[in-house]
Amino acid sequence: MAESGAKSAKSQATQKYQRQQRTNDPDQTRADILEAAEDQFARRGYAGTTIDSIAQKTRRSKRMIYYYFNSKAKLYVAVLENAYARIRVAEAKVNLGEDDPRQSLKNLVDFCFDFHFDHPTYVKLIVSENLNEAKYLTASSLVGELHRPILQRIDQCLRLGYQKELFHQVVTPMEIHMTLSGLCFFNVSNRATFSAIFDADMTSAAARRARKQQILLTILGRLNTTMDGFVSDFS
Amino acid sequence: MAESGAKSAKSQATQKYQRQQRTNDPDQTRADILEAAEDQFARRGYAGTTIDSIAQKTRRSKRMIYYYFNSKAKLYVAVLENAYARIRVAEAKVNLGEDDPRQSLKNLVDFCFDFHFDHPTYVKLIVSENLNEAKYLTASSLVGELHRPILQRIDQCLRLGYQKELFHQVVTPMEIHMTLSGLCFFNVSNRATFSAIFDADMTSAAARRARKQQILLTILGRLNTTMDGFVSDFS
DNA sequence: GAAAATATGTACTAGTTCGAACATTTTTGA
DNA sequence: TCAAAAATGTTCGAACTAGTACATATTTTC
Structure with missing residues (x-):
């Protein structure tokens, strides 16, 4: 944050976007997220779990979690x-x-x-x-x-x-x-x-x-x- | 943070210090902190507990907690x-x-x-x-x-x-x-x-x-x- | 009775994290 | 085939939090 932010970054979100072969598979993505979330919530409790750690485990981005589940709390209920x-x-x-x-x-x-x-x-x-x-x-x-x-x-x-x-x-x-x-x-x-x-x-x-x-x-x-x-x- | 910080604050930590009758009672303070910490850790788990919430419960400042217990982890062990x-x-x-x-x-x-x-x-x-x-x-x-x-x-x-x-x-x-x-x-x-x-x-x-x-x-x-x-x- | 030791209050920093904004790509349906 | 919808990637910001720096007060000791 200290080095990367506030310097010259103004909506340059494009440059590094890797165009690569990608297959959309929403059901699988959803299931993956649920599984990883279950694992993390179980391991670290609600407060101890970070959305980022779930995203990392699914090898998908945090964006997907909010896309499918809207919030940390709703994701937790779904897991339960x-x-x-x-x-x-x-x-x-x-x-x-x-x-x-x-x-x-x-x-x-x-x-x-x-x-x-x-x-x-x-x-x-x-x-x-x-x-x-x-x-x-x-x-x-x-x-x-x-x-x-x-x-x-x-x-x-x-x-x-x-x-x-x-x-x-x-x-x-x-x-x-x-x-x-x-x-x-x-x-x-x-x-x-x-x-x-x-x-x-x-x-x-x-x-x-x-x-x-x-x-x-x-x-x-x-x-x-x-x-x-x-x-x-x-x- | 947005309003209070970075404006003109440069070590003016003195002005609002209330001089009041205070009795030093370290044992009691320690015991109070332990008790409040036990309650919070039990209620919210390790990760879910904030030092600030413990301080608030004891009606003492966060400073005291670090003074007596050095870190969140050590406080937790003491409670256990x-x-x-x-x-x-x-x-x-x-x-x-x-x-x-x-x-x-x-x-x-x-x-x-x-x-x-x-x-x-x-x-x-x-x-x-x-x-x-x-x-x-x-x-x-x-x-x-x-x-x-x-x-x-x-x-x-x-x-x-x-x-x-x-x-x-x-x-x-x-x-x-x-x-x-x-x-x-x-x-x-x-x-x-x-x-x-x-x-x-x-x-x-x-x-x-x-x-x-x-x-x-x-x-x-x-x-x-x-x-x-x-x-x-x-x- | 002053200096050292102990105890306490306040402001701030660095780091983290939830969630949102923005950008892009793939699929679907007319 | 092309425009709309769905799905996905990236960056940022606001809020929170552990721990620190600094200032001050009280007690103890010699």
Whole structure:
């Protein structure tokens, strides 16, 4: 700025324009921008992300980002919606209608754990959205409906378990969902500090397998056990 | 800048200096700055926080912040260390030596849940530190040792439970710690998006009580159940 | 009671970043 | 085929922000 500006520059934006073979591909450009933006927002949070860094990653110019998304905030919302849509679509495919409801839950645990493990970018997005008190998510409105189905499906699964006397404890689907999400989410979201503190690699294949097993046992254990005597004694 | 700068200002920093009664109180100033910084860093993350906003909150000038902490990064590390120190001190007071190890675990669950619930600022700090891949935490070095004791104490508690045949399942202390921390942490860290999605108030007294109970049951259930037959069949 | 050390206030600089203005090229449709 | 529309590249400016320079005030120490 100090050397280049204010000297003799007066709309000479033309001279260095390289005429080169270029193919217009707006859909691809849009998708590229979304992908790069997701990566950057996840990595650095909303405030920490610069539009320029996204542009650089797409190997397209900043101009394109404003052309397609108008502002940083709108781009961020688009990224969020995109990410949520992906997990819901994937989740809908999980089989929760097994004869043995324990197997249904195992399917769900498998999916939930693996999805989070394999999509740290998704996790980080939600983390950073929570840091701004879900400001942008609330604006987005359509998210609530997307989540209703999973609660219903868990509910059916639990009912079958009670009916077959495989599950002894009464819990709401919401509680199961919260426990499962929480465990799978935390395993990814807090990796960095956990690794720093305990000096353990949480991303190895062995760690992955072990932790998934623990979560499965935790969820099933919650449904299998009756601590009523003890807990009411003490609480 | 456009109006005020470059006109006739040449080191006239004196004219408006208000001479007023002032009491030097460096310790208080330092503490004030730390507190305001913790709040801001937690609320907006590292990148989103401006030194000016911290200065404003303390009702002291930016100058003081640099005087005591030298740089934004060093201030951030000080905030982190301060926060970790607080939770460790509190945790050390939890009684894990009960005759009934279930009661010991209940004490631990109580503490862990309440601490997170009552200190959302602490939670957010760790969240944002995870977003930067624990860069600053790793630099801080002393954190690892702070965490060793809790694992040992859980270990003793579990051994007693096995010995008394109250716990049937073998788990490592690390796994219990991770599950417990994860559940307590998530309940606070992901409140915003969860509330937005499910339109539920997670901060009410009733929600608090209910969720704590669920977590207690989840932890105890994990230790009380034997799913070996089922799990090895399917995994 | 003055000099040194400590603490605080104000103005400014250098660098960064969002977004806009301007220039150009490719595609589409009549 | 050519004009309008869509897509893309480049430069600039206004605003913000970390950190510095300079001025001043209060406390401590000898």
